[in-house]
Amino acid sequence: VTGSPQPLDKLALPLANRVAGLPDAQEIGGNVPPLSEGVIEAAFDAMKRGETHYTDRPGILPLRQAAADRIKKQSSVEISPKDITITCDATEARFIAIKILAERDSVVFVPGDWTPVMGAVVLADSTIVAEVSVPDAVSVAYVTPDDDETILRDVLPTLPKAWIVWDVSSAKNQTSFHPAQIVPASRVVTIDGLASELPGWRIGWMAGSEVAERLRSLKQNMTICATSVAQWAAVELLNEMHKESR
């Protein structure tokens, strides 16, 4: 064995070409809202029960049910908990949806803010467009409640091959619109999470579509499951939010 050790900051390994096109990491930061006693208790109880091991692959059922309830309340769209997978924040759900659904060298239609998906599109070897000129070339439409609903209603039904990724996780606007109201639900993946309410706990989800199992499979391959204690805390939080809104 030859070679003499040097400080590692002086050393460099050859990297994949895809890395060169990636944006710098955006740190999240921000204030943490105070936690309710119920959420704290839920987290502590989970630890006491020994819920500190891998959870079921899709995430715990009560959390998937709570996510399904939230989607139904927002948009009257019903998604079975069996088609929901809990992720590490909406960030992971967004990446997985783009990585699985965007075909290589295809186009991802993003009518609004493209920064949340720019990196994922690079890693999927695809390209972002803000307007659709060749509908057949669009493999994914990434849309949010902040987009102009009129445009969504006009454009989405004209994209014959596109999967619709509906990301409500960081939208400023609330709407009862959901793409599954105008295109087949089997083509729509809904993404949401608790980045505002439980920012450091890293809980999100991806829901629905006929490729729910494929999405789940990549999630499992990447991070196996979301933090188990955080999942139980999230159940309590969503249930409290649901009660308050009734």
Add this chain to the structure above:
Amino acid sequence: VTNLANAKIPESVRALATDGNKLRFALVEMAAGIKDTILLGRGDPDLPTPQHIMEAAQRTIIDGKTSPTPVAGLPELREHIAAKFRRDNGLDFIQPENVIVTTGGQEGLFLIMQTILNPGDEVICPDPRYTVYDDAIQHARGVVVEFPTDHDDAFNMRPERIEAVITPRTKAILVVTPSNPTSGIVTEDRLRAIAEIAQRHNLIVISDEIYERFTYDGWKHFSIGSFPGMAERTITLNGFSKAYAMTGWRVGYVAAPKNVIDAMIKVKAITSGPAATISQVASVAALTGPDVVADFLRIYTERRALVTAALTDMGLSYSDSRGAFFAWTNSSSTGIHAMELAYLLLQEGKILIFPGNAFGPNWGGYLRVSFLQDTELLREAMVRMRPIIERYRSA
């Protein structure tokens, strides 16, 4: 072995025979529907996360210090991990900037492959192996190139077999020690020879050391990155899940030259963002608190003795389990394919054991039996297993 002749195996499971990941999950889900099944499948320690680790997480929740950390990880945790690499692994040059905290060791693997592999790049991997490596490589459009390891050699890695499969497209060698599923370790002399090959062919070494704390019978773990000339070409992967019974907390870590870590941070910001804050705080407590791992090792040593004695009693041979917490058991004397046998053990004996072909298609004559239940349940599992093995062997 037979060719999956048992008609009882559902077609949905049979169809997964060559996809290790899906096969394992299909069996886990099937076991969830069978009451009183003893789980010897998943590599999830049954031992509770130690109290002082949970208390650290509880304190941070009460104090409201749960805001997201930097994507690379909590600075304090990165410092402790770097110190651990220097202290325990001889990786003298690792500083916090050479470390990224990941959402479990498995994510570390995914990030590594995304960061270093161009389409068509080859990664040399041992057979058998945890098949998630294959997925991580394929998601980066890389190519898995296998080399065999043998029962007679306790599934140690043979350097000459690695060198035999090197091509101009080879980018990296994957070293897994101790090994999942075989529980073999790569001995120091072999690691030094692999290091020499990596330098001569200018290759990266990815060293998965997640089971490093669990070795038996005086066998020692060595980190290939500690050998001269290897710091600049080694990416070391580890995590808290196995060592501290923290699988549900999802914290792993990777050490590498800074340009790799910087690139991994960019990829991680896109793929999942930082690991959960409470989990990272808990991980600091794991590294700075009492050495619970030594206690775990004593427990696993006792269980290993129980399981291997029972397997011997059943007439089954197993590879010398020098590390990790599995008995890689040769079941070919039963005359039944391991998938079929695993199915029968689950249905008739209510024991979940993963078949060898969940770790590569060549291993239909093996079972991976984990030690991850208390001794009473392990004893009961062995009692349930014996008549099934004997019945099918005599048939």
